[in-house]
Amino acid sequence: MSTLDQLTSDLTTAMKARDTLRVSTLRQLIAAVRFEAKAGSVEKELSDDEVLKVLAREVKKRRDSAQIYADAGAPERAATESAEADVIETYLPAQLSDDQLQALVTAVIADVGATSLRDMGAVMKEATARAGASADGKKLSASVRAALS
Template structure:
């Protein structure tokens, strides 16, 4: 089952359950999918493009929640985080910290990185291999830690 049909099924369930947070999140995903499809040349999205789109939406929600927290609006932050959780259910399972560290160490040895100067090479390889399995920010932090310990 493709992502669009999954979203439509969840949207119907959210409507029946009158779950407004899920409705807002799912409508946002549906809207972004439609925009991406109509702006593309062939009108279809690959699985990687769908994952990137979902990650972008989750990241937007988390950043908005941080902004609301700093502006002392916890009720709005909660809403954004709840929407992020709804969207995350369509993403692949995220790697644990241990799994991420092991995967990054393998990538570092493959690339032949020896110091922090090789961060760009490692990030390029890691971003493509771990797409959808870990957040870019977390990957970056882990790579810095590992490279600084070499």
């Protein structure tokens, strides 16, 4: 079952269970995926990897919003954003641990033959391709930068 099909199925289940947080979050996710599919001049069918990228982007948006709300003194809204991010994360693959991330970066640097920060672009491109949605871009970038320094 594709991720989009899973989202739709879970939406129906959440509606029957009257889980308002899950219903609203899943509706927003489905809308974001459909918007991404319609972006551009021609509507296209998104692959599962593309859907996962959309979901990862939505998690990042909500985490950033939660931080902004917390800093602004709106803890209720921050809690809502965090709860939505938690719901979305259940559809994403498990994140790599710090040790796994470091091992990935080390392997990519060896494969690419990188020696300095000038090679960061090539390393990031390959590391991002290998990690997919299972690694946060900021953590990956910081790990690559530290390894190349």
